[in-house]
Amino acid sequence: MSSAEHILLTRRDFLVNASRGIGGLALSALFAQDGLLAASAAQNAIQGPHFIPRAKNCIFLYMEGGVSQIDLFDPKPRLVELNGQKIPESLTKDVRFAFIQKESALLMGSPHSFRRYGACGMEMSGLLPHLGSCADDIALVRSMHTEAFNHHPGELLMYSGSMMLGRPSLGAWVNYALGSPSRNLPGYVVLTAGRAPSGGNTLFQSGFLPSNHSGVLFRSRGEPVQDLNNPTGITPKMRYFGLSALSELNAMRRKTVGDPEIAARIENYELAARMQLAVPDLTDLSTETDLTRSAYGVDRDEGGLKTQRGGSGDAPSVFAKNCLMARRLVERGVRFVAIHHASWDHHNDLDSDLQYNCRVVDQPVAALLKDLKQRGLLEDTLVVWASEFGRTPLGENRVGFGGRVSGRDHHPSAFSVWLAGGGVRSGQVIGSTDELGMKITDEPVHVHDLHATVLNQFGLDHERLTYRFQGRDFRLTDVAGKVVRRLVS
Secondary structure (H helix, E strand, O other): OOHHHHHOOOHHHHHHHHHHHHHHHHHHHHHHHOOOOOOHHHHHOOOOOOOOOOOOEEEEEEEEOOOOHHHHOOOOHHHHHOOOOEOOHHHOOOOOOOOOOHHHOEEOOOOOOEEEEOOOOEEEEOOOHHHHOOHHHEEEEEEEEOOOOOHHHHHHHHHHOOOOOOOOOHHHHHHHHHOOOOOOOOOEEEEEEEOOOOOHHHHHOOOOOOHHHOOEEEOOOOOOOOOOOOOOOOOHHHHHHHHHHHHHHHHHHHHHHOOHHHHHHHHHHHHHHHHHHHHHHHOOHHHOOHHHHHHHOOOOOOOOOOOOOOOOOOHHHHHHHHHHHHHHHHHOOOOEEEEEEEOOOOOOOHHHHHHHHHHHHHHHHHHHHHHHHHOOOHHHEEEEEEOOOEEEEEEOOOOOOOOOOOOEEEEOOOEEEEEEOOOEOOOEEEOEEOOOOOOEEEOOEEHHHHHHHHHHHOOOOOOOOOEEEOOEEEOOOOOOOOOOHHHEO
């Protein structure tokens, strides 16, 4: 419609159209007052904490593939004694496996010794001596469980509280609720090492939340953020005028259609411009001391170890740099940092692959915890180690493996995660499993419970943190979840 046609609108046309808009606004306001419909402006506003928070930031260490708790976190001496024997049928009767053939499955004890670490005497594998030295700062949960027994659904559940695509991830929820203290960096940053995430960017998405809450992937090679730098031939002045024009067009479109997502898009463009100045300084690790770089192991190689699943040969160095980068990010106010390492999917060659992965992560993760603590950051930075599920106490025996029993299948019924910092009550073990590691015997903790606890440390009530989408209120924990009170101080 031209400007002339706008001017020639009759008074009747104007009143009819205006009444529709005013009536719609009035109806929405009445619904909002009755708690039936959240106002659109409130949907994008920072919610703020529901009570005093213990954590300001989170570093989410995600070990994709299913870490073998039997070999690292949950010692089973009885399983070692019964190595190679058949498992009682009663223990597998109602259990669903991804690949194991129940009729010929055999028990497989861990060949790795466990040690007691710290004043608390926490038992962990000798493959994790550096992490073991941090035992007094860790709360180990041995009774995690999930419904997902395949990777992508399991990863979605652990990241977003749902096995369905399109739901916001934990980092997006936290930033939606609290906003980001950092003006020049995203509130949610993702760092990867090893293989690319099997779930891709669906794991870090904002879902139906405004898109400015999505995780931003920082790359380990090339420019840190894809397309952040100016293309060849584009001067800073040209870039400025281009972005200014784009911002004006977006503002005009938002005024016309009232879509709140356009505001998020404008914010993303403005943040990208500020990041061009902030990111080079952030990613310049040469400003760190030699002692710090050595502690994290940023210059390590594979140490002569090999793997089928650990990714490229520079995984130890890349993961170490990611851990150091995570500390630098939280120092600069980034609310949520995910460090994603793949893969721990050890169906075969478990012994060699596990040693490789432990070399990749053990030293840098311990250095991160100690560095945060030394700088006074651990107190309000929550560190979480998680995976989508664990591994079976049974050896892998799927068809086509040639009879080799050198790995473990997926095990969602009982696995381990740990937390540190951010007000977590450390130096303790929560939950237990039976003598074979098949089932939980005490204090079961579901993924929804873990999410409720993480939100709790940020001062957020998981039942009150909601977002209205397609006619109903969604939350990270769906209709379940409870805070694990033993975890919180």
